[in-house]
Amino acid sequence: xxxxxxxxxxxxxxxxxxxxxxxxxxxxxxxxxxxxxxxxxxxxxxxxxxxxxxxxxxxxxxxxxxxxxxxxxxxxxxxxxxxxxxxxxxxxxxxxxxxxxxxxxxxxxxxxxxxxxxxxxxxxxxxxxxxxxxxxxxxxxxxxxxxxxxxxxxxxxxxxxxxxxxxxxxxxxxxxxxxxxxxxxxxxxxxxxxxxx
Amino acid sequence: xxxxxxxxxxxxxxxxxxxxxxxxxxxxxxxxxxxxxxxxxxxxxxxxxxxxxxxxxxxxxxxxxxxxxxxxxxxxxxxxxxxxxxxxxxxxxxxxxxxxxxxxxxxxxxxxxxxxxxxxxxxxxxxxxxxxxxxxxxxxxxxxxxxxxxxxxxxxxxxxxxxxxxxxxxxxxxxxxxxxxxxxxxxxxxxxxxxxx
DNA sequence: CGGACCATGTAAGCGGTTACATGATTCT
DNA sequence: AGAATCATGTAACCGCTTACATGGTCCG
Numbered sequence: 001x002x003x004x005x006x007x008x009x010x011x012x013x014x015x016x017x018x019x020x021x022x023x024x025x026x027x028x029x030x031x032x033x034x035x036x037x038x039x040x041x042x043x044x045x046x047x048x049x050x051x052x053x054x055x056x057x058x059x060x061x062x063x064x065x066x067x068x069x070x071x072x073x074x075x076x077x078x079x080x081x082x083x084x085x086x087x088x089x090x091x092x093x094x095x096x097x098x099x100x101x102x103x104x105x106x107x108x109x110x111x112x113x114x115x116x117x118x119x120x121x122x123x124x125x126x127x128x129x130x131x132x133x134x135x136x137x138x139x140x141x142x143x144x145x146x147x148x149x150x151x152x153x154x155x156x157x158x159x160x161x162x163x164x165x166x167x168x169x170x171x172x173x174x175x176x177x178x179x180x181x182x183x184x185x186x187x188x189x190x191x192x193x194x195x196x197x
Numbered sequence: 198x199x200x201x202x203x204x205x206x207x208x209x210x211x212x213x214x215x216x217x218x219x220x221x222x223x224x225x226x227x228x229x230x231x232x233x234x235x236x237x238x239x240x241x242x243x244x245x246x247x248x249x250x251x252x253x254x255x256x257x258x259x260x261x262x263x264x265x266x267x268x269x270x271x272x273x274x275x276x277x278x279x280x281x282x283x284x285x286x287x288x289x290x291x292x293x294x295x296x297x298x299x300x301x302x303x304x305x306x307x308x309x310x311x312x313x314x315x316x317x318x319x320x321x322x323x324x325x326x327x328x329x330x331x332x333x334x335x336x337x338x339x340x341x342x343x344x345x346x347x348x349x350x351x352x353x354x355x356x357x358x359x360x361x362x363x364x365x366x367x368x369x370x371x372x373x374x375x376x377x378x379x380x381x382x383x384x385x386x387x388x389x390x391x392x393x394x
Numbered sequence: 395c396g397g398a399c400c401a402t403g404t405a406a407g408c409g410g411t412t413a414c415a416t417g418a419t420t421c422t
Numbered sequence: 423a424g425a426a427t428c429a430t431g432t433a434a435c436c437g438c439t440t441a442c443a444t445g446g447t448c449c450g
Binding site: 099101107113117169170172187195 | 199202203206209227228229230231276277279280281282283284286288289290291292293294295296297298299300301302303304307310311314318322348351352354355356358359360362363365366367369370373374376377380381384388391392
């Protein structure tokens with residue numbers, strides 16, 4: 001159900017087509033949420049049917065056309081309401097830690113490679129998130145600029161602070177995952193030395 | 198697909214019924230993986246059909262019976278092979294951070310309550326995980342005891358070390374999430390003070 | 395004119411959730 | 423006799439993935 005609200009969040013800033021939204025989910029927002037076209041287009045149709053969006057046919061070139069979605073009052077209300085709800089926390093289901101618990105079954109080289117992949121993955125994400133923070137602080141984020149332009153000036157600090165808070169949390173998580181995997185690599189080396197002797 | 202391997206992991210220790218496995222997923226293993234009965238029973242049937250398990254009908258009382266699943270050589274091989282594979286990392290999809298990024302839309306009281314729920318959730322999980330570590334180190338974990346009994350003595354340290362490594366990682370993650378949410382609460386107070394003045 | 399990009403979907407399938415359904419056993 | 427527990431599922435639904443499919447526009 002979060003996809004719906006992720007879409008609403010973007011559409012509070014400005015009207016967009018399915019394609020625009022899909023781009024957002026591949027670039028900027030993809031660092032927090034991801035969705036493929038095949039999920040976005042049908043969901044937009046459903047949201048329109050539910051009265052959260054209004055779809056407007058816009059001409060595009062001589063024969064082409066596109067559908068621009070505008071958030072409705074009901075959509076805004078649904079979004080605000082979701083923002084005030086407390087999320088339920090689903091039960092744990094974490095393949096990485098499941099495997100870690102049984103690492104004695106893996107070949108030592110494979111165990112090492114898997115921990116290195118974990119590190120590489122989080123380094124990559126962290127770099128993305130660090131860049132996002134730089135954009136927020138430097139005022140070079142396009143979508144944030146548009147968002148701020150629609151909000152009263154005294155709100156600006158607040159809006160920016162929450163975005164930074166979000167990415168700081170993701171960066172801290174990435175740091176923690178990297179540190180954990182590194183301690184795993186150290187453990188593997190240690191166990192290896194112990195069994196050699 | 199991880200459910201299948203979580204089941205195999207448990208069945209490497211000893212044969213169990215669907216009910217036994219379901220109990221494991223509600224208690225000990227649930228801290229790393231969760232699954233309801235409705236998912237476990239059909240999956241066991243499929244695994245038997247695929248030759249990973251052998252189901253043995255066992256009498257239970259005068260009229261009752263139960264099905265005890267034993268891992269086969271093919272099952273053991275499938276598990277080892279999975280343990281040597283590198284997992285693919287799915288794209289980010291995190292409702293908590295999605296909401297955090299748009300926290301200016303929430304009522305201040307609601308924002309605070311949500312961060313507190315986040316903290317409460319991770320405190321609860323961390324307590325479970327801390328207890329698991331205590332059980333591992335104190336040698337009071339039943340399933341770990343059985344696992345060790347089946348492994349050569351020189352392997353014991355290795356097996357225990359990986360379990361502890363796993364839970365240490367989960368605990369560190371919980372600590373990080375708690376610290377993040379607390380910094381969010383501090384931020385809310387700060388913004389509140391700023392707008393009051 | 396061709397290639398990159400804009401634009402919008404359908405369809406099959408999978409893992410997981412939620413609710414429902416049934417009956418035997420063991421213990422007090 | 424009744425409660426707690428053991429035991430095993432089915433069925434509808436939902437969000438998401440993967441693969442496939444089609445056609446227009448803009449720019450060099």
